[in-house]
Amino acid sequence: MDTTGTLDEALDRIHLSGPERHGWLSNHAPMAVEALVRHGQARSVHRWVDHYRDKLEEMPPPTAPIAAADWQSALGDPRRIADWALYFEREVIERPWREVLAEWWPRLLPGIAGGATHPVIRVGHAVRTLLSGPRTDPRTVELAHALGYWAARHAPLPPLGRLGPASSAAVALDLVPAVPDQSGGIEARLERLTAFPQWPAPDDPVDSASGPVVPVSAAEAGRTRLIELVAAATHRYATHGHGEPVMLVHAATAPNAVLRTLPALPRGLWAPSLSAAWAASAAVTAAYTPATRAALPAMTNTSPEEVFERAAAHGDDHTIKFTDTALDVGDGLALTAAVRSIELNVPFL
Structure with a gap:
């Protein structure tokens, strides 16, 4: 506060x-x-x-x-x-x-x-x-x-097909097919999307809810999967952020915005919120994912407070917001990804 x-x-x-x-x-x-x-x-x-x-x-x-x-x-x-x-x-x-x-x-x-x-x-x-x-x-x-x-x-994505199911958010992001023609801005790239992996799996409580009343289990499953998605997208930046250091932060910060909003929403909206967050994260990933995966950087031993101080001193708005999300995830790989964003993005201050 x-x-x-x-x-x-x-x-x-x-x-x-x-x-x-x-x-x-x-x-x-x-x-x-x-x-x-x-x-x-x-x-x-x-x-x-x-x-x-x-x-x-x-x-x-x-x-x-x-x-x-x-x-x-x-x-x-x-x-x-x-x-x-x-x-x-x-x-x-x-x-x-x-x-x-x-x-x-x-x-x-x-x-x-x-x-x-x-x-x-x-x-x-x-x-x-x-x-x-x-x-x-x-x-x-x-x-x-x-x-x-x-x-x-407001701009809906084009109609998308479903690829095979993925066992986790991290696997699903790895399976997202890159937009073949990665020219132009994000709007042009999103128009070229064709299909995403199916995640969560069909037997997951969040994906099996139906009817006007959403079971508590489906709402809680939606929140749990959303936490998983934010962590996976944040971690992935450590090895893929070089593809487009500014735009790829949104693969994590967009679903995290949805996660932050859940407590203010009726529980019946939690499961559809996950579906939308997955679509946003997958869309950004498809639009800007690099052809090659970089080696995982050495894990940082810097405290969360120190990492954010570095982001604040760096000043780039996307870096600040991504580091904010990394602190929400809170583990060592997320902090390492935040440090990577500080290294990749152009300082503002």
Whole structure:
């Protein structure tokens, strides 16, 4: 919990800006500053935002209000980013934020890969803040802007076939076929996806739930498998992150955003949340996985606190967020992967 007021101050500064610049590059500031404060680096936040402000653009002007009766027509329209932000600002003022989240989560999940998964990651950081501290205006506005960004960038993946079942998340990620043509940006690459391994297996409780009532076992299985997926994707970065050091962090940070959101959601949404998180992680893996696996780096003996201090000093937003996820996983290989991200990505500060 932030007791300094720094997070709210930083969010107020950031909310003067839109969620993107140059029409498609994401604003990572709210996610990075939340992670910095979370891990005891509040003193560096305003300096970091000062450096980042050249990457911020004003929120574009609104075009027309989003109406509850015809929101589908505006879903996935990036020209409506400001309209969506204003819509969700009204929603979280008039209703409890958990209620708004529970209503919109299943609507947005099919488009989890939109915006290169940045919108769902931003939602995960916002929800973590609201779950762990007081509800303040900057924190609820942050959730509103995150949900609005997701709605504007909502983009379902193409229809996908199912490959054979995989015994674990790590095996499933290894079996994800790379997009043959890895030219162009992530949107072009995701359009070329064809099929993913089947994970979890058909006999897993999370995959066998049916009907309007989801058994407790299926919900808990969904959470357990999601923890497994986040760990597997984080570990995999240690040997595959060189394929695309920035983009491959999202194979871990996107499912971790979903994991962070589960406690705020009805348990009936946990199993479908796993399915969406797996699709996002597999999609990023397919789009950017390298042709060759690197040797496993020497395991770090640096403490989690020291690893995050290194990430904060490095300053790169993706590195900060990936290290934040690695600390959630918490084991030696995850910390080694975090150190690898510090080595691979270009320093920002």
